Amino acid sequence: MNLRERKKRRTRDALLRAALELFATRGYEETTVDDIAAAVDVSQRTFFRYFAGKEETAFFVPRLAETLVVEALRTRPPGEVPLEALRRAVLESWDAINEAVEELVPIELHLRVYRVIESTPALLAAHLRRSAELEEQLACIIAEREGLDVNADPRPRIVVALFGGVIRVTERLWSAGDDISIDGMRELTTTYLDQVGPALAGNWHAEPSP
Amino acid sequence: MNLRERKKRRTRDALLRAALELFATRGYEETTVDDIAAAVDVSQRTFFRYFAGKEETAFFVPRLAETLVVEALRTRPPGEVPLEALRRAVLESWDAINEAVEELVPIELHLRVYRVIESTPALLAAHLRRSAELEEQLACIIAEREGLDVNADPRPRIVVALFGGVIRVTERLWSAGDDISIDGMRELTTTYLDQVGPALAGNWHAEPSP
DNA sequence: GAGGCTAATGACAGCCACTGACAATTGACA
DNA sequence: TGTCAATTGTCAGTGGCTGTCATTAGCCTC
Numbered sequence: 001m002n003l004r005e006r007k008k009r010r011t012r013d014a015l016l017r018a019a020l021e022l023f024a025t026r027g028y029e030e031t032t033v034d035d036i037a038a039a040v041d042v043s044q045r046t047f048f049r050y051f052a053g054k055e056e057t058a059f060f061v062p063r064l065a066e067t068l069v070v071e072a073l074r075t076r077p078p079g080e081v082p083l084e085a086l087r088r089a090v091l092e093s094w095d096a097i098n099e100a101v102e103e104l105v106p107i108e109l110h111l112r113v114y115r116v117i118e119s120t121p122a123l124l125a126a127h128l129r130r131s132a133e134l135e136e137q138l139a140c141i142i143a144e145r146e147g148l149d150v151n152a153d154p155r156p157r158i159v160v161a162l163f164g165g166v167i168r169v170t171e172r173l174w175s176a177g178d179d180i181s182i183d184g185m186r187e188l189t190t191t192y193l194d195q196v197g198p199a200l201a202g203n204w205h206a207e208p209s210p
Numbered sequence: 211m212n213l214r215e216r217k218k219r220r221t222r223d224a225l226l227r228a229a230l231e232l233f234a235t236r237g238y239e240e241t242t243v244d245d246i247a248a249a250v251d252v253s254q255r256t257f258f259r260y261f262a263g264k265e266e267t268a269f270f271v272p273r274l275a276e277t278l279v280v281e282a283l284r285t286r287p288p289g290e291v292p293l294e295a296l297r298r299a300v301l302e303s304w305d306a307i308n309e310a311v312e313e314l315v316p317i318e319l320h321l322r323v324y325r326v327i328e329s330t331p332a333l334l335a336a337h338l339r340r341s342a343e344l345e346e347q348l349a350c351i352i353a354e355r356e357g358l359d360v361n362a363d364p365r366p367r368i369v370v371a372l373f374g375g376v377i378r379v380t381e382r383l384w385s386a387g388d389d390i391s392i393d394g395m396r397e398l399t400t401t402y403l404d405q406v407g408p409a410l411a412g413n414w415h416a417e418p419s420p
Numbered sequence: 421g422a423g424g425c426t427a428a429t430g431a432c433a434g435c436c437a438c439t440g441a442c443a444a445t446t447g448a449c450a
Numbered sequence: 451t452g453t454c455a456a457t458t459g460t461c462a463g464t465g466g467c468t469g470t471c472a473t474t475a476g477c478c479t480c
Binding site: 121124125126128129131132154155157158161162164165166168169191192195196198 | 331334335336338339341342364365367368371372374375376378379401402405406408
């Protein structure tokens, strides 16, 4: 790796960390791009040469995680039923995610930024759009696994929509609680996914949720 | 109603229609607030006194529709199972929606704007966030119907997430196709909702989708 | 290791969404 | 009709973001 390349990487990482730190402490709307650039001592123009917008810094880490989940689903054995493949892909990619993220920023900082994302309307909107795009990708992979046409058969998108909905609920609970651990997250997710069947059954009063 | 009030309403409606017309023809990003204000011959500042932002004009009609759906769900008989109540609330409020919208802008214009929403990243993001908020409301109503605590029992949010996912898929199909009719939309929705059970069953190869 | 090449940066000007402040106008009501 | 309050226009300013151009800094060759 060049001196030039190394320098670029260092600048990008510095900008990223400065941005996330500022978002987490001061809030997203309250930090200007000038603040971020000033914290790294580069011009505002340079910031925009590394990131397409202020938003992109906030979603740099989540993007990493998504990439890994998609990869995990791609390598799931074909024997698994769709919902099961999705569940395992997510549960089993968390270790890799944790590792990759920690190389960039402390997980704890990422948690704090995630809370900011959930509580900032503009960021929440962007987050949901990104999730929708991810779901589209997953639906395509599922369809391929089952030898179906995503646009002709509604079922791939439906399972993924359901799955995505459950994941989003657990993500929110994770960020709201104070258990950062992977195991805690894993447990939460399995619990919720196990509720899907009963939730659709209908007669909720007969068998109250545990 | 006052002369003053009538005048205000007229200005607001004019701004709304001008904005939607411009969005539909020229595109969202390509029309500036100045354009909209100029089309109605008021100052830019006045536009911002009627709408909190450019976005708000694009979602004025959808907001109307959401209000009616929430109301419809609230008045569903308690005997219905959650998913059924949701389905009927949506299907049976479309007539009211159609009527209310047409009083404001032509449905056909709304369709064109909806396509713009789906294809403009910033608007799509906002749309998804609004949908999430709506789902939260619906989950609360469902929980109340069933005498549950939304935060303690995951099932209300899960059914609503599933339902919302299906609705979003049908909305996209509706806007992509060329059948604007209510009946077409109704049929599409029922078809997709009927797929939910089979989609979760798992063995998709045994019983291919109709 | 001097010089040329190219990539990275900074400085500047400008667009657009949006806001605050103040003055001018216009409907309401006695 | 005159007074009061609501509505509007004007102006100035902030923040995100982009294009342009000159300057700097690493790279590569002779």
